Amino acid sequence: MTNLQNDTFLRALNREPTDYTPVWMMRQAGRYLPEYRASRKTAGSFLDLCKNPNFATEVTMQPLDRYPLLDASILFSDILTLPDAMGLGLYFEEGEGPKFERTLREEAEIKALQVPDMAKLQYVFDAVAQIRKTINGRVPLIGFSGSPWTLATYMVEGKGGTDFLNTKKMAYARPDLLHHILETNAQTVIQYLNAQIAAGAQAVMIFDSWGGALSHNAYIEFSLNYMQKIVAGLTKNNDGRKVPCTIFTKGGALWLEAQAEVGADCLGLDWAVDISEARERVGDKVALQGNLDPAILLSTPAAIEKEVVSILASYGKGDGHVFNLGHGITQWTPPENAAAMLEAVRKHSQQYHQ
Ligand code: CP3
Numbered sequence: 001m002t003n004l005q006n007d008t009f010l011r012a013l014n015r016e017p018t019d020y021t022p023v024w025m026m027r028q029a030g031r032y033l034p035e036y037r038a039s040r041k042t043a044g045s046f047l048d049l050c051k052n053p054n055f056a057t058e059v060t061m062q063p064l065d066r067y068p069l070l071d072a073s074i075l076f077s078d079i080l081t082l083p084d085a086m087g088l089g090l091y092f093e094e095g096e097g098p099k100f101e102r103t104l105r106e107e108a109e110i111k112a113l114q115v116p117d118m119a120k121l122q123y124v125f126d127a128v129a130q131i132r133k134t135i136n137g138r139v140p141l142i143g144f145s146g147s148p149w150t151l152a153t154y155m156v157e158g159k160g161g162t163d164f165l166n167t168k169k170m171a172y173a174r175p176d177l178l179h180h181i182l183e184t185n186a187q188t189v190i191q192y193l194n195a196q197i198a199a200g201a202q203a204v205m206i207f208d209s210w211g212g213a214l215s216h217n218a219y220i221e222f223s224l225n226y227m228q229k230i231v232a233g234l235t236k237n238n239d240g241r242k243v244p245c246t247i248f249t250k251g252g253a254l255w256l257e258a259q260a261e262v263g264a265d266c267l268g269l270d271w272a273v274d275i276s277e278a279r280e281r282v283g284d285k286v287a288l289q290g291n292l293d294p295a296i297l298l299s300t301p302a303a304i305e306k307e308v309v310s311i312l313a314s315y316g317k318g319d320g321h322v323f324n325l326g327h328g329i330t331q332w333t334p335p336e337n338a339a340a341m342l343e344a345v346r347k348h349s350q351q352y353h354q
Contacts (some may be wrong), residue, residue, distance in 0.1 A: 001240030003137045004202075009072040010140050013203060013244035013287050014268045015320035021312060021349035022071035023342055024142075026294075027328030028063040029076050035062045046092055049076050050347060056127035059136050064138065066335065069342040072139050072203070072322075075131060077124055079146030079207055082188055083155050085116040103158035105166060110177045115188045125199040132200035132336035143201025145193050147208035147247070148185035148230075149223035155181065164213050171222055172176070178222065186226045190233035197235045197243050198220050205246040205268070206230060212270075213253020219255055246289055250327060253278060260285040271326030276314040287320040290293035292341070294325040297333040308344035317352050 005011075008022040030036055039059050040049055049055045060076040060245045063121025080098050084090035089101030104110050118125075132141055147153075154160055156167040170178045193204050211223040228354050233244055249257060259267050260282040269278055269290030278288055309324075315321045323345045329338065 001223075004140060005137050006071060006139050009322060010102065010203060010241070010244060012319060012322045013048075013246065014242060015284065015287050017319050017353065018345055019350060019353055021315075021321050021352065023324045023345045024070050024072040024074065024325035025063070025329050025338060026074075027324050028067075028070065028074065028338075029059045030329065031331035032329055032333040032338070033062055033066070034306075035066070046078075047090070050081065053124050053127040053130045055121060056123075056136070057130045060127075060131050061134055064135070067342055068337060069339075069346050070139065072142055072200045073131065073135055073177075074142040075124070075128055075144060075201065077120050077144070078156060079144070079151065079209075079326075081121060081124060082116070082146065082151055082185070082192060083121040085189070086113065088155060090141040097160045098116065098154070100154065103168075104167075104181060107174075110180055111141070113149040113181060113184050115184060120192055120197070121192060124192075125195050128196050128199035128201055140201060140202045141206055143193060143196030144205045144232075145189045146206060147197075147206050147211060148182040148189065148238070149214070149224060150208050150210045151189075152181045152222075155212050158172065158184040162342060164210060168213075168218075171218055176222075181184060182222060182226050186233075193230070194233075194235045196240050201243070202241065203244045203246070204234065205248060206264075208247065208249040211249035215278075216254070217254070219249075219289075220258060223249065224255065224258055224262060225304045231263040232320075244287075248289070256281050257296065259280045266322065268324070269326060273313055274314060275321075276316060279291050279320075284320075288315070289321060289322040289324050291326045292324070294327055294329050297329060297337045297341060301336070301337065304337060304340045305348075309348050310342060312345070312349050312352060315352070317351065317354075323349070 008018045011018045012022050043049045043055045056076045080090050153164050153167045244265035246266040247264045250270050253273035266287040271291050271293035273292050
């Protein structure tokens with residue numbers, strides 16, 4: 001078992017006792033950091049950062065070097081590397097979100113979709129191995145993937161942030177076709193996350209960013225069922241340690257009870273739900289991660305501290321809480337406000353762990 005100097009994050013995911021509430025930030029490496037913007041300029045583009053393990057390692061380390069209070073690191077990559085490896089042609093246009101050259105809407109094209117050769121994603125596994133070496137046991141490294149549903153929305157729409165009408169139309173008109181995409185995505189994610197674990201990822205997280213757009217029945221059928229399949233197929237132990245898994249459906253707090261049954265170790269929460277209510281609803285089945293509104297980091301250190309105190313008090317005494325934002329940190333966050341959040345979590349959480 002490789003030496004780990006700070007295992008607070010892994011212990012919290014396993015609902016084991018910790019001295020304080022561990023914390024990390026979704027999208028902790030990114031545009032709000034001037035050092036990230038400088039690296040991206042040197043590399044050429046965001047995708048060049050992702051595809052070169054030296055750059056991916058450099059930017060993964062930036063928040064850790066700036067913020068000694070972070071309890072976890074996350075692989076620098078993107079959920080859209082998978083549809084890219086499936087041949088859809090990912091690209092970014094300046095100032096806009098991700099886009100694909102091809103979309104998946106025709107029956108023949110959908111039926112031809114296959115699990116890609118993992119060799120196409122070797123740059124990701126190389127990055128994981130290199131990051132682990134560079135972190136040298138300071139904190140654990142999280143690997144991640146998109147959920148089959150969230151990946152499918154990008155593959156069918158060709159871009160993100162829409163109302164997903166093409167994907168939803170397929171769900172209702174041709175569920176067989178959408179299920180084929182989701183099944184292929186699920187098998188791909190299992191191989192992809194297991195390869196990240198083999199390369200050194202010590203925990204994994206599945207981002208279901210657009211599951212919250214679905215109706216109750218559609219969420220269970222098209223999103224949650226496939227996350228359950230993935231969780232069942234994941235490597236459970238590696239290097240003498242359990243590899244905990246978090247699932248995060250943004251806008252998904254309506255379905256916490258169902259999410260708590262799929263076998264994941266932890267559920268991600270956005271900021272909409274009261275974490276004390278969430279805790280009551282999931283009982284001792286899973287740990288919880290969240291749930292500060294990232295917009296609070298645009299305010300002042302005093303306002304940030306107040307919100308941190310409120311979330312910690314709401315969760316209350318005991319273990320099983322990983323403090324985080326309810327979604328990714330925004331690019332307009334002053335870096336010193338992120339520091340204020342991390343300090344407030346450390347300062348005020350110790351009283352809840354005795
Ligand atoms: O958390 C981290 O620090 C690890 C890196 C990470 C990125 N994307 C880097 C990134 C992770 C975990 C992701 C996941 C991701 N990517 C999700 C799921 C989480 C979520 O936010 O809901 C989704 C939906 C994507 C797809 C994606 N990638 C979008 C919508 C965008 C554009 C919007 C935005 O915030 O820029 C990206 C680009 C992206 N991914 C950036 C980063 C740092 C910004 C790229 C840049 O430098 O311009």
